[in-house]
Amino acid sequence: MADTKREIERKYEASADTRLPDLTRVAGVAAVLDKGVAELDAVYYDTPGLRLAADGITLRRRTGGDDAGWHLKFPVTTGIRDEIRAPLTDTLPSSLSGLLRSRIRDSELKPVVRLLSSREVRHLVDGDGTLLAELSVDTVLAERLTDGGATVSWTEIEVELADVGDPALLDAVDKRLRKADIRPSEAPSKLSRALAETGTVPEPPKKQAKPKTAGDHVLAYVHAQRDAIVELDPAVRRDLPDSVHRMRVATRRMRSVFRSYRRVLDRETTRPIGVELKWLAAELGVDRDREVLTERLDERLGELPEELVVGPVRTRLDTWSHATEAGSRERLTAVLDGKRYLTLLETLDVLLADPPLLPKSAGKPKKVIAKAVRRDHARLAAHIDEAMAKEPGSERDVALHESRKDAKRLRYAAEAAEPALGDPAADIVSAAKSLQTLLGDHQDSVMARTTLRDDLAVQAHDAGESTFTYGVLYGREEQRAAKDEAELPAAWAKAAELSA
Secondary structure, X not given: OOEEEEEEEEEEEEOOOOOOOOHHHOOOOOEEEEEEEEEEEEEEEEOOOOHHHHXXXXXXXXXXXXXXXXXXXXXXXXXXXXXXXXXXXXXXXHHHHHHHHHHHOOOOOEEEEEEEEEEEEEEEEOOOOOEEEEEEEEEEEEEEOOOOOOEXXXXXXEEEEOOOOOHHHHHHHHHHHHHOOOOEOOOOOHHHHHHHHHOOOOOOOOOOOOOOOHHHHHXXXXXXXXXXXXHHHHHHHOOOOOHHHHHHHHHHHHHHHHHHOOOOEOHHHHHHHHHHHHHHHHHHHHHHHHHHHHHHHHHHHHHOOHHHOOOOHHHHHXXXXXXXOOOHHHHHHHHHHOHHHHXXXXXXXXXXXXXXXXXXXXXXXXXXXXXXXXXXXXXXHHHHHHHHOOOOOHHHHHHHHHHHHHHHHHHHHHHHHHHHHOHHHHHHHHHHHHHHHHHHHHHHHHHHHHXXXXXXXXXXXXXXXXXXXXXXXXXXXXXXXXXXXXXXXHHHHHHHHHHO
16 A cells, blocks of 8 residues: 655755754754664666656665655655655555556666665754654765666755645755755755766656747647646546546547647547547546536535425435445556557657648648637537527537537637737637636536436435425526526627637
8 A cells, every 4th residue: 555745855965074054043943853874775766768767756665764665756846746655565566556657658667776875864843842854964875777887975965844844944944054055956856866977867858849830839739738648647546636637638638639720730640549538538537527516416405495405315415426436446547557548648659759740730820820710719609609599408408518519629729829829819718718617517507407307306206205305406407507598698709709
């Protein structure tokens, strides 16, 4: 079983002659306790091409100290990483290997660096003895396990915030250390320093050149969505908040842009990729859609006066909500470990390495891209007019749902166009997003009414429970949908004006 810790730390250069300043002069620090010396032995693993190091990820197996085991670290921002730990075993636990799948694919992980560290540990505590931060002075010997086995040694200082510590404490400690002429380390991690000083370093990700052509702008957007899918993969596996939704949106953005810019990227190549992206979005949405609907119904139920809640309505809703929850995380993990998903990632890599550009891709962005946005706007206009011409009811509901998809398509096309077109595209993004939200609320109302009528009320009736409250909720959802439809002309008028 793996557990996660948010690691917030600062690193500093040091030497055998470095003397620490009196850190009890830092506000809040009452004492600095000597906790002795720990001898640490860590072996770091990576692919032959050092893919993990290139992405700022570290994987190590460490013995010694009070946290022996496997440690996997993902960068969050400068000085902050999420450390996921697993017990000490001879081989990498599956709980960690899966989190690396989107990056390493079928590559083999091998030992690349061994670090032997003699760590002098000090605890910075407050007046109650509560740990605020841990300061360590590490004397490090690094041995390269590839590329000739070179070695290098250095001394560094680490200051890591305790779980209950205030991040402002690190700023105060930093100020005291700098006054003592102790300077921050240029290396973000021990591994990066060891690699840099013992041989081959990971090839940095290629920087995207400033887009010049229409093709450049579209590919930059596609590239960003591919990166989002890869980077969100571990978060989805860890069931982090909003991660599934964000990965699903990335698949939709890419698929939508393939369609919008079909005169830039060859649809013969992108169409089958779009099919796979649609499949992945559907797999990601299996539980997400029910989760959103549950939140809506729960909120609507909470708005009802107590006298209108007849019977075990909330219990019935909870039972319905959790009916398919068991095993859902395992199912999604199996999808992300499956060949179909990994093949999709490989296909996206190939697409970006050798993009299927059409002649229009070499055109001026403001001409080619603007035309694509206008085309999507015209498509949305036609569908909204068609939907509003229908009588209220199921046919209009379906037509408005299709219009919502078109609003998303316009929004994503404008997002890709924003670097080229500037504020006009940004305004379209904002207007299309508002329209999408309105139409999304309408569709959620449609789905809520279907669930209330066909699932919850039927189940309650079969169990001999009152169905009164489900009817009340159904009526309120009808009113909400009618309100959305009444607001649609004004919202559409704004989007139409900006897209003109």
